[in-house]
Amino acid sequence: MPDVRPGVVTGAAYQAVIDAAKAGGYALPAVNVVGTNSVNAVLEAAAAAKSDVILQLSNGGAEFFAGQGYPDKHEARVLGAVSCAHHVHLLAERYGICVALHTDHANKALIPWVEALVGHSERHFERTGQPLFSSHMLDLSEETLDDNIALSKAMLERMAKLGMSLEIELGVTGGEEDGVGHELEEGADNSHLYTQPEDVLKAYEALAPIGHFSVAASFGNVHGVYKPGNVQLRPEILRNSQALVESTHGTAKNPLHLVFHGGSGSDPEKIAEAVRYGVFKMNIDTDTQFAFAETVGAYVFANERAFRFQLDPDDGKPYKKVYDPRKWLRKGEQGIVKRLQQAFEDLGAVGRSVCA
């Protein structure tokens, strides 16, 4: 195993973190972040759990990171992601855990966003020997399988030179993530939510010779939290995909690095089953968004006057110490930290950092 140190892990170090998770029977949460508040909360939570962690930005999260008032949306998505990456490179090491930096769903229209980020990683690599990001995702599940694989191949060829990993999507994760995908039609025929193992094999054969990649295979998982009964998780699809690659190519067990999208609201038993079939990364966004909102909301409701008056209209009492943004943003951070402790436990990751 390569020498893996605290901080942002890329290349062989990131691969070692993935291999350790799969060998150890646990997975890491990949948490969507939108600003330094959520980034710092994730780092705090991972350090408290003594677990490694994956931080990721959706295109909208990256844009928000640069500021929603920034006039050029494409530039904002690029610069916001780069800004976040520099923040994490500076701080992650001091939190004493390994952090992978990743971007979330990019459909065909967002390929220029990913290309621009790879360009930033190429320049960072020239200066430091390390890319800015550990991995990017291309979600071309709306294209034909052949187009999906061809475009993914082209991107991986460029990224592999920097030791970067590519996450692809096969089949369709239900629901919508930041404008990519479709809102779930409740009660509809959801057969498109289940990936065919033959498609996974085809992607494996195209990408494995080029570089490191992971697969978001759909097994009935859905973005967002819906009322129970609309979708059925079938983790055996993951097992069958692994088995097909194993038997066709005579590989070791669980050759695929699998990603579980839409982890929010999932049954811990299904999560554990997915992890047994080679899932090393579980995305979580909706539940941490709610944890942030819930704790901020509770504070605002309990201190309602401080959010309407600088001085109490009855007794003139100053409310500065109550409405100070550090007070209520901190509540939100603590909400994320608490929710993530549950995620680290569900995924079996507590105390498993490879570099702590």
Ligand SMILES: [Zn+2]
């Ligand atoms: Zn997703």
